[in-house]
């Protein structure tokens with residue numbers, strides 16, 4: 004599983020496509036950490052994306 008396959012929890016698009024602010028933030032995070040992603044790192048990114056998505060939903064209401 005590569006970083007290109009990450010799906011955004013906010014817009015359900017590929018994170019690498021950068022369709023929403025959450026995608027772009029995650030993509031920037033991945034770029035800065037250019038080392039091959041470990042399962043732990045992917046899990047951390049997933050948690051970050053989910054938290055950002057929850058915040059976005061809360062902000063929208």
Ligand SMILES: [Zn+2]
Nearest residue numbers: 011014023026
């Ligand atoms: Zn997104």
